[in-house]
Amino acid sequence: MANRLRRHPAKVRRLSAHRLAIDQVARGRIPFLPAPVPVLVSATAVSPQTGLPINDALIVAVMQANGLSNIASADTDFDRVPGLTRYAPA
Secondary structure, eight states, X not given: OHHXXXXXXXXXXXXXXXXXXXXXXXXXXXXXXXXXXXXXXXXXXXXXXXXXXXXXXXXXXXXXXXXXXXXXXXXXXXGGSTTXXXXXXX
């Protein structure tokens, strides 16, 4: 899909669902956790330790930096992270 969108930038310009999603998040009361440079560095260590891709490793690093150990995700790759409890959708 990403390659197709790269080849058709006009289609990308017509996409709008992401704007609606951002608006909904901005109106809500969802807290966002920062990812400062030390957390980014931690993610680069988490990735090879767990075999997670860097985007998932960043999630784990942010969680660890904030003392969080529970994640709701359908991604079974998170099961490889010691001390992390994954809650899967039914």
